[in-house]
Amino acid sequence: MMKETIQTDGAKLSVYLQGPDWDGAPTAAIGDFSCKTPDSGLQALRAGIALIQKAGINRVVGPMSGDTWHSYRFVSESDGSAPFLMEPTNKSHDPDVFRSAGFATISKYFSARVPLAHAATSSPTATDAFEVVPWDGTNPEEFFRKVYELSVEAFSQNAFYKPISEPDFLAMYMPVVPMLKPELIFFARRPDGSLAGFLFGIPNYAEGSNPKAAILKTYASLERGAGRHLASRFHKSALKLGCDTAIHALIHDDNQSADRSVAEGATVFRRYSLMGLRLDG
Incomplete structure (x- = not known):
């Protein structure tokens, strides 16, 4: 650049x-x-x-x-x-x-926090359009290649979008691999195996080595409802890991996920x- x-x-x-x-x-x-x-x-x-x-x-x-x-x-x-x-x-x-x-x-934009004891209790209506599965933790480079491909498609119509090359994307994200927990990363897969969405979460290591908050950093979906299912699995998994709070990070005010965050009981603590x-x- x-x-x-x-x-x-x-x-x-x-x-x-x-x-x-x-x-x-x-x-x-x-x-x-x-x-x-x-x-x-x-x-x-x-x-x-x-x-x-x-x-x-x-x-x-x-x-x-x-x-x-x-x-x-x-x-x-x-x-x-x-x-x-x-x-x-x-x-x-x-x-x-x-x-x-x-x-x-x-x-x-804003960031909001929600108690997982509350957020993890809700579940969206079951669907046959896709299945939400966790990342198995193997081959992180291939994982981020899939994330790159879906991100380019899902975000291309966003305001201020500018393409990035796959090598540049990998150079940004591969250094964080040691911090990843597969239990906070999910794919939504259609019956044919193609990707309908992904969610990338990470513990809030800014708190130290045993954080009590998990960050819902990024998610993207190509199927209606996939984002809600991905977020639900993230909340439930973060609670099982021992976290007590989810951070809905850096959401655009006009994004559909902003309404969803409010509906889940999240409280805004930062604006950008x-x-x-x-x-x-």
């Missing part, structure tokens, strides 16, 4: 000139942002915007490290609880720096925002 880094005494950011499209228009992304003070951050941000304008690009999104496969979004509201594993973090003044440069929120700037007015 090509990027240009801007670094000053008090701030640093990366400019990705080939970011995802925004409403069908070519868009740059600004990510990897950090600053000691709002003034130093604004100075670096303006330098990044000038570089983008010079390249003839009129739209910018941020924070985003090139695409939505990598780190993106600011924490915009929080209950003050500690970050969970793989959650984006930032200083409280960072969103204000972007707003000072003319950025506005263009997409909103992706910001954008139109340089052509």
Whole structure:
């Protein structure tokens, strides 16, 4: 992924000139942002915007490290609880720096937590359309190849989607293999064996070696109802593993899974925002 880094005494950011499209228009992304003070951050941000304008690009999104496969979004509201594993973090003044440069929120997300004693009691209506089975824990590279293929198909219509190569995807996820628990990873398979969906969960190792929370990190489905069945199995399995809480991580406000999270009794504890700037007015 090509990027240009801007670094000053008090701030640093990366400019990705080939970011995802925004409403069908070519868009740059600004990510990897950090600053000691709002003034130093604004100075670096303006330098990044000038570089983008010079390249003839009129739209910018941020924070985003090139695409939505990598780190993106600011924490915009929080209950003050500690970050969970793989959650984006930032200083409280960072969103204000972007707003000072003319950025506005263009997409909103949240994370919520739910007691497993409650969430694990519900079961969706049985179906013959697919069967939910756990990953057997073998051949992790092949597992992530399957996840890649289904993700590309399931997420291709999402806002700010940008394709990623399979080798780049594997390079992102293979390092986390030692942390995986097959009991928190599931496939939904149709009667012919083809994949209808997957769910990738992981213990919240940010709590330590024996976490009490399990993170529902990502799931995707190609069949109606598959997501609900996958989430149900995840909740039940996490409870059996000794966890007491599930974290529904980084859900888009307008996603169907947002309504499902609320229906399952989850409580929002963090909100996030992706910001954008139109340089052509």
